[in-house]
Amino acid sequence: MATDPIAARLATLPGFQRLPSPKLTLFVRRAFLDPADCAHLVDLIDLGRRPSTIADPNGDTAFRTSETCDLPATDRVVAAVDAALAAATGLDPRHGEPIQGQRYAVGQEFKAHTDYFEPDGADFARYCSVAGNRTWTAMIYLNEPEAGGATRFKAVDKTIQPELGKLVCWNNCRADGTLNPATIHHGMKVRAGTKYIITKWYRERAWGW
């Protein structure tokens, strides 16, 4: 059976808990970021937010209703988080997309989706011809909304609650490299308060710039 070297590494790190599922390689690490860094990132997201977009629009204009922020790689905290993620995971930082922030107000959500690009989707060549598809996702909750906003992985019946500084990371592929539909997840509606997260996606090859 193929093995996943990144998962093998994460399993050895203090505080990293692996989801006990043969279908999905997913880890949670509580308090990966400290409150001051989370607060700084929240401020950056509030300053730079724009409506979120999706690849391969499916006709549902309410599919992803959040806002997104392209975080500046030159920011001291953004650079430190980038380095910390690469150091923890062992993923090649050159394969990483720039870190994004996401902000969900009350009622906003990102319906069930996978983070990889569908090979038969209209946008596949545009998004994947240089760097290849997405491999790992790293996502960090920057705060705890007062209600709602959990991330639900329905194929493995796992719901992760937002918690300040909590890192969730998973492999969008199986150990043999094929895309894993069991990674499907839903950023559920915020019911009270505002939810802030950062997302970092890694690619098969170096990101083009």
Ligand SMILES: O=C(O)CCC(=O)C(=O)O
């Ligand atoms: O907001 C969430 O909990 C999930 C976010 C997400 O899935 C994404 O940005 O791709």
Ligand SMILES: [Fe+2]
């Ligand atoms: Fe996602």
